[in-house]
Structures are given as C-alpha cells and as structure tokens.
Amino acid sequence: MxxxxxxxxxxxxxxxxxxTGSKSETNRLLLLQALYSNISLENTSNSDDSEVMADALQKSKIKNQKSLIIDVHHAGTAMRFLTAFFAIQEDKEVILTGSSRMKERPIKILVEALQQLGAEITYEENEGFPPIKIKGKKLRQSKVSLPANVSSQYISALLLIAPKLENGLELILEGEITSIPYIKMTLALLNEIGVETSFVKNVIKINQKSEIVNHQSTIExxxxxxxxxxxxxxxxxxxxxxxxxxxxxxxxxxxxxxxxxxxxxxxxxxxxxxxxxxxxxxxxxxxxxxxxxxxxxxxxxxxxxxxxxxxxxxxxxxxxxxxxxxxxxxxxxxxxxxxxxxxxxxxxxxxxxxxxxxxxxxxxxxxxxxxxxxxxxxxxxxxxxxxxxxxxxxxxxxxxxxxxxxxxxxxxxxxx
Missing domain, CATH: 3.65.10.10 (Enolpyruvate transferase domain)
Incomplete structure (x- = not known):
C-alpha cells in the first residue's frame, strides 16, 4: 500500500x-515474564515485534510439544532474545526463522556466546545467520566474553536469561561499548524484579535468582x-x-x-x-x-x-x-x-x-x-x-x- x-x-x-509502551521495554519484560510467571505487565507495546515475541513465548508453554518452528518475520529483537530464551528451555527443540532480510542479519556472535555457556545451537542454512536450530538444555557455564561494539541486543539477550543460570553470569565486554542505555535498561528492569546486578568498567555480573515475588510493571x-x-x-x-x-x-x-x-x-x-x-x-x-x-x-x-x-x-x-x-x-x-x-x-x-x-x-x-x-x-x-x-x-x-x-x-x- x-x-x-x-x-x-x-x-x-x-x-x-x-x-503505547516502549517496544524495547515490552520485549525485555515479556521474556522475563516467561521466565518468572508472577510478573504482570501494563501498557505493553502493540507493535508487530512485541506481538511476535508474545506469540512465540506463548507457544513455548504448550505442554507435550517438544519441537517447534517459530517465524519471527522481521523482528530482530525477537530473534536475538528468543535465541537466548530457547537455549535454556530444557527438552525443547526449536527452529527460529524469519523473513528473507532476517536471514541476512548476523546472529553468530550471540550464538557463539551461548555456545561458550554450553548451548546447543546449529545453523539450518548459512553459517552465522538464521534460521537456527536450538536444542534447549541446562547451561552450566557462568562466564562469557564478546566484543563490546556489537548490537546491544546480543548483550541484553544474555543478561535476560542470566538469573536463570545455576550460577548466574559474568559477562566481559571487550573494547568500547555500544548503546550503553539499552544495556542499562535491561539491568534496570532486572533490578526492578529483584535481581542483583553490577556493571563495573567492562564487566557485568548477574546473580542467580530462581524465584521472585509478585511484581507489576507499567511500561513507559x-x-x-x-x-x-x-x-x-x-x-x-x-x-x-x-x-x-x-x-x-x-x-x-x-x-x-x-x-x-x-x-x-x-x-x-x-x-x-x-x-x-x-x-x-x-x-x-x-x-x-x-x-x-x-x-x-x-x-x-x-x-x-x-x-x-x-x-x-x-x-x-x-x-x-x-x-x-x-x-x-x-x-x-x-x-x-x-x-x-x-x-x-x-x-x-x-x-x-x-x-x-x-x-x-x-x-x-x-x-x-x-x-x-x-x-x-x-x-x-x-x-x-x-x-x-x-x-x-x-x-x-x-x-x-x-x-x-x-x-x-x-x-x-x-x-x-
């Protein structure tokens, strides 16, 4: 049209x-809500990206369905965040795919970081790009490093799943950091739900937290x-x-x-x-x-x-x-x-x-x-x-x- x-x-x-609410905040909080079911959200974004994210996370809850194909279309944030999310969903096998443009957008840095933590992720077509196959499992490693000048969505994807890792996460960013406000947004939202974090120089630490108390977030x-x-x-x-x-x-x-x-x-x-x-x-x-x-x-x-x-x-x-x-x-x-x-x-x-x-x-x-x-x-x-x-x-x-x-x-x- x-x-x-x-x-x-x-x-x-x-x-x-x-x-309506921030797409960036909404997608982060949707993922945290999927990890901690007693989070409630108000003023969520009505964007396509957030609807794609919410739909994918809803599908992940379907019992007795161990294999999923999820199409995020053009939603880059959803691709990055869901890659990390499904990496820790034990006994779930997911293929994440998207539009033709999405298949040209790199995902390798995030995949390699998750693999350092023990994730099982492979490429279905071209090395370094979606679609990817993720076999969810418990990630036992707790320390990872990646270049600091990459998209902050790679960094936020790791930070969002960090409280559910058995020993939390220590993330070392190498070089000059890009898009610091988006990283700080993620850390602030984790703090709001009761997760302890620290960000000193180029090292971010997230403490493990298995459960949180009931929490309501109103999204700006x-x-x-x-x-x-x-x-x-x-x-x-x-x-x-x-x-x-x-x-x-x-x-x-x-x-x-x-x-x-x-x-x-x-x-x-x-x-x-x-x-x-x-x-x-x-x-x-x-x-x-x-x-x-x-x-x-x-x-x-x-x-x-x-x-x-x-x-x-x-x-x-x-x-x-x-x-x-x-x-x-x-x-x-x-x-x-x-x-x-x-x-x-x-x-x-x-x-x-x-x-x-x-x-x-x-x-x-x-x-x-x-x-x-x-x-x-x-x-x-x-x-x-x-x-x-x-x-x-x-x-x-x-x-x-x-x-x-x-x-x-x-x-x-x-x-x-």
Whole structure:
C-alpha cells in the first residue's frame, strides 16, 4: 500500500497523541515474564515485534510439544532474545526463522556466546545467520566474553536469561561499548524484579535468582515513536504544540536523548504532572551544521537526518555502525531516498553528513525497504512538500496507529 501524505490547510497547532509502551521495554519484560510467571505487565507495546515475541513465548508453554518452528518475520529483537530464551528451555527443540532480510542479519556472535555457556545451537542454512536450530538444555557455564561494539541486543539477550543460570553470569565486554542505555535498561528492569546486578568498567555480573515475588510493571511509552512527533513540531510553525503520553523524566530509554537533541531544532519539552510531555516549537534556527554523536541512540538517526534536511540545515551524525544490520542498511537507504529529494548527502560505515541546502523536490516516492523507521522518519517532510510513502503498512512493526494518528492531527493521507 502506497500513501500520498501532505499537509492540511486546516492543521491544528495544538494536538494530543497517545503512544503505547516502549517496544524495547515490552520485549525485555515479556521474556522475563516467561521466565518468572508472577510478573504482570501494563501498557505493553502493540507493535508487530512485541506481538511476535508474545506469540512465540506463548507457544513455548504448550505442554507435550517438544519441537517447534517459530517465524519471527522481521523482528530482530525477537530473534536475538528468543535465541537466548530457547537455549535454556530444557527438552525443547526449536527452529527460529524469519523473513528473507532476517536471514541476512548476523546472529553468530550471540550464538557463539551461548555456545561458550554450553548451548546447543546449529545453523539450518548459512553459517552465522538464521534460521537456527536450538536444542534447549541446562547451561552450566557462568562466564562469557564478546566484543563490546556489537548490537546491544546480543548483550541484553544474555543478561535476560542470566538469573536463570545455576550460577548466574559474568559477562566481559571487550573494547568500547555500544548503546550503553539499552544495556542499562535491561539491568534496570532486572533490578526492578529483584535481581542483583553490577556493571563495573567492562564487566557485568548477574546473580542467580530462581524465584521472585509478585511484581507489576507499567511500561513507559516509546521514545523512538515520539521522535516522529518531535520532527513534526520542528518542521512546523512557531507555536505548534503536541502533547504525548506517557513519559518519564528519568527514562530507561536511550532515545529520550530527543529532549536535548531537538533543542537544536527549536523544540522544547515540558514534563507534565500526569506523565505526559508537551513539545513546542518556540524558536527559529541558526543555519549552521549540527553535530550529533548517536552511539547511544542510533534508532533516531533517520528522523534527525530528515528533520535537518527539511529545515535546510546541515548535519553530521556519527556512531551509526549498527544501522547497517537493521531491517535494511539504513545508511545506504537514507542516502538513496533523501538524495531523491535534493539532498547532498554522504555516508561512511558509521556516519552520515548532509550539506546545508534549500533544495526540496516535490511529489517524490520514498521507498521504505521493509523498514518501519524509513516510512515514519520521512513522513513529517509532508509539512514541506507532498510525498508518496511506498509500502506504508510497514509501520505496524513498531507503531501500527501511526498513519491514523497523523490524520487525527490534520495531515491529508490518501491511498495511491
């Protein structure tokens, strides 16, 4: 489904949007809930990824079914977390597979780490990539090391199962650590349910915990989803306000860096007493190149790049090496699509640079590469020029109500 997206003449300057729970927090807590049945969850994400995760974990509970085939489709988080989860499910044999793109996304570093702990995992097709076969068993080792600059999802996958290992886990990270906020999120969620952890220099230790007391978690709304609303406000007239629920000032999510980053785009954030935030455009910008290091929040790079281009200012974004193994190679995809609109953009293996320019081509069709963030990052540009977003339904991966929410605040959206 292709959608034409454009600005409404009757666009409201003040709007409210409800955003469901963080996909990152939800998927971690779903796995912990599967390990400890007396955890209850509120405000879970309604994303495809979280539904895939929940469905797979539900299948794991079926008694007398020792062999399973689970298809995670495009859900990278589910692939990584479930690989670790099923490695410790004794007497279960599982084949984890996914979409054609998923079969191109590496899993070898996580598999090898689990094998160090004693896991039995083999590749069904290509070495180092899904699909994989996992024969669940008790893992008796308690010490493992892996490169620190890998996707934090590999690290979190190990940390989440660690309390159920008979001697806990000591994880040694070698080199400079990537995406520390996501690791700290995982540790904080473990702490919330009563698991003792430590993170000193490059060593993480998780204590064994066989049972926990009854625990209820209310999941904070998703900051990655909030990024598109920050972009919309930045690209709007001074005075535009959007209220989003529900967010914490002391967030576990790395993408809450939006609050500081978007000050450079004239957007201010107010945390309200009811856990909502109000974001407002309150100033114009100096036309200077902005520099952001996004090692801790790479998922908002596409949004920031599009915002910069739409405002006619340059940007230099670094710390983006993990974007090449996402739903698509996000750096190359951004380069291709934003160039169509008239941008002068260059990318390396871990950075992106857009030159200051006022070029903006109209009625361009944006390819989304089966990547939800490509669709949503480009949509706010409709405030500047009509756009066609191809395969627009891909947003359901993380934010199913995205197009409906845009319409509700005054965007005109038509099927092509």
């Amino acid at each position: 292709n959608l034409k997206v454009q600005k409404s003449k009757a666009e409201s300057q003040k709007s409210k949007v409800e955003i 709304s998703d900051w990655s989803s909030a990024s598109y609303w920050y972009s919309i406000v930045a690209l709007s007239e001074i005075g535009t306000q959007i209220t989003l629920s529900s967010y914490k000032k002391e967030s576990l999510q790395g993408d809450s860096a939006l609050v500081e980053i978007y000050k450079s785009f004239g957007v201010e954030t107010v945390f309200n007493s009811n856990n909502s935030i109000t974001i407002s455009k309150n100033s114009n910008l100096k036309l200077e190149t902005l520099n952001f290091e996004l090692n801790n929040c790479p998922d908002i790079a596409q949004t920031i790049a599009v915002t910069s281009f739409g405002l006619g200012i340059g940007c230099h974004l670094t710390g983006l090496h993990t974007l090449k193994i996402k739903e698509t190679d996000r750096l190359e995809a951004l380069k291709t699509e934003i160039s169509k609109l008239g941008a002068n953009i260059s990318v390396t293996t871990d950075s992106l640079t857009i030159q200051q320019s006022n070029n903006l081509n109209s009625n361009i069709a944006i390819a989304t590469y089966q990547d939800h963030r490509m669709a949503m990052a480009f949509a706010p540009l409709a405030l500047k020029t009509p756009l066609i977003i191809q395969d627009a339904e891909v947003v359901s991966k993380s934010y199913p109500a995205f197009w409906e929410d845009l319409q509700n605040i005054g965007f005109l959206i038509e099927k092509e």
